[in-house]
Amino acid sequence: MSQESYSEGDLRNTGMSLKHDREWDYELDRIVEAVEERDADKVGLQFPEGLKRRGPRVADDLREILPENVTVLISGQPCYGACDLDTFLMRRTDVFVHFGHSPMKESDKIIYVPLFSNVDVLPSVDRAIDEELEGDDVGLVTTAQHMNRFEEMREHLEDAGYTVHTRKGDDRLTHEGQVLGCNYASADIDADQILYVGGGKFHPLGLAMEHPDKKVVIADPVNNVLTIADTEKFMKQRYGAVHRAMDAEKFGVIFCTKIGQGRWDQAEEIVDNNDNAYLITMDEVTPDRLRNFDMDAFVNTGCPRITTDDGPRFHKPMLTPQEYRIAIGEEPLDALEFDTFHGTW
Ligand code: SF4
Numbered sequence: 410m411s412q413e414s415y416s417e418g419d420l421r422n423t424g425m426s427l428k429h430d431r432e433w434d435y436e437l438d439r440i441v442e443a444v445e446e447r448d449a450d451k452v453g454l455q456f457p458e459g460l461k462r463r464g465p466r467v468a469d470d471l472r473e474i475l476p477e478n479v480t481v482l483i484s485g486q487p488c489y490g491a492c493d494l495d496t497f498l499m500r501r502t503d504v505f506v507h508f509g510h511s512p513m514k515e516s517d518k519i520i521y522v523p524l525f526s527n528v529d530v531l532p533s534v535d536r537a538i539d540e541e542l543e544g545d546d547v548g549l550v551t552t553a554q555h556m557n558r559f560e561e562m563r564e565h566l567e568d569a570g571y572t573v574h575t576r577k578g579d580d581r582l583t584h585e586g587q588v589l590g591c592n593y594a595s596a597d598i599d600a601d602q603i604l605y606v607g608g609g610k611f612h613p614l615g616l617a618m619e620h621p622d623k624k625v626v627i628a629d630p631v632n633n634v635l636t637i638a639d640t641e642k643f644m645k646q647r648y649g650a651v652h653r654a655m656d657a658e659k660f661g662v663i664f665c666t667k668i669g670q671g672r673w674d675q676a677e678e679i680v681d682n683n684d685n686a687y688l689i690t691m692d693e694v695t696p697d698r699l700r701n702f703d704m705d706a707f708v709n710t711g712c713p714r715i716t717t718d719d720g721p722r723f724h725k726p727m728l729t730p731q732e733y734r735i736a737i738g739e740e741p742l743d744a745l746e747f748d749t750f751h752g753t754w
Pocket residue numbers: 489490491492493589590591592669670711712713714750
C-alpha cells in the first residue's frame with residue numbers, strides 16, 4: 410500500500426497522542442463515544458486478514474484513552490468481508506467494532522469503520538480515459554476501499570465529456586457504485602463499458618463474467634496498472650472443475666455458518682433432490698477441513714470466492730450451485746455463469 414500519510418482526526422479533539430503511527434483513520438473517537446454511551450466494559454475489535462497485524466496497535470491506542478476498567482478483545486477468527494462478523498465476540502462484548510468493510514447490514518450493536526484508502530485515484534482514471542475508454546457513456550464501479558473518492562471520479566469522468574452511469578446494487582451493497590467479490594448488481598447499467606477502479610484480479614473478473622456484453626476496464630490506482638478483464642483462463646478452470654465432477658456420485662454440500670454467507674435454500678434444494686448429497690456445515694471452508702470427507706465432489710453455497718479463487722486447492726472438484734446442476738446434467742455447459750450472492754441475513 411502506498412498510503413503513507415494518515416489522518417489523526419479521531420484523536421485531535423481528545424488531546425491524546427498516538428502511541429503508534431497509523432495510515433488510516435480508525436475513528437477511535439466514535440468507539441470511545443459508544444463506550445461512554447453504553448457504559449461498556451468490553452470492546453471487541455475485528456479486522457480483516459490484511460489488517461490483523463495492526464490490531465494490537467489499535468488496541469494500544471484505545472486502551473490509552475478508554476477508562477481502565479474497559480477490556481479490549483481482538484477477534485482471531487479469519488475475516489474476509491462484512492458478511493463475516495465474529496458473532497461469538499459480538500455477543501460477548503458491549504461494543505463491537507468491525508474494521509475494513511462497509512456495513513452489509515446495520516445494527517446498533519456494531520460500529521463499522523470502513524478504513525478508506527487515501528491513494529489518489531484520478532491518475533488511473535486519466536489513464537483509462539487516454540488508453541481504453543471509448544464513446545460517450547461509461548459505467549463506474551469501485552470497491553468499498555475507494556468509495557470515499559467515488560464522487561470525485563464521477564465528476565472527473567463527466568469533466569472529460571462522459572455520461573457516467575451508476576446505480577446502487579441490492580441490499581448486500583451499502584453504496585452507489587460499490588461492488589463486492591460476490592455481487593456486481595451496481596454494474597447493471599445502461600452502458601457498453603464499465604470502469605472498475607480498484608485492485609485485485611477476481612473482482613473485475615467476476616464483473617466481466619456477470620456482464621459479458623460489456624467491456625470491463627480495470628484501473629488499479631494502488632499499482633497504477635490498467636488492464637482489460639479477460640475471462641478465458643478463468644472459464645477454462647471452471648469448465649475443468651465441472652468436467653471432473655461429471656462422474657461424481659457422492660457430493661458434499663457446504664452450508665456456511667458465517668452470518669452473511671449462508672444460502673440455505675440452495676443447499677437444501679440439492680440435498681432434497683439427491684440422496685447421495687450430504688449437507689456439511691462449517692464456518693471457514695478450507696482444503697484441510699474437507700480432506701477427511703470421502704466425497705467425489707463438493708458444492709459450495711457459501712462465499713463464491715472460495716470456489717473460484719481457492720477451488721484448485723481442494724482435493725476434489727469444488728463447484729458452485731449452478732456448476733453442480735451442470736455436472737449432473739440439469740443445465741447445459743454453456744449456461745455457466747459467475748456465482749453471485751444477494752441479500753443479507
Ligand atoms: S461472501 Fe461476498 S462479501 Fe463475503 S467474503 Fe465472499 S465475496 Fe466478500
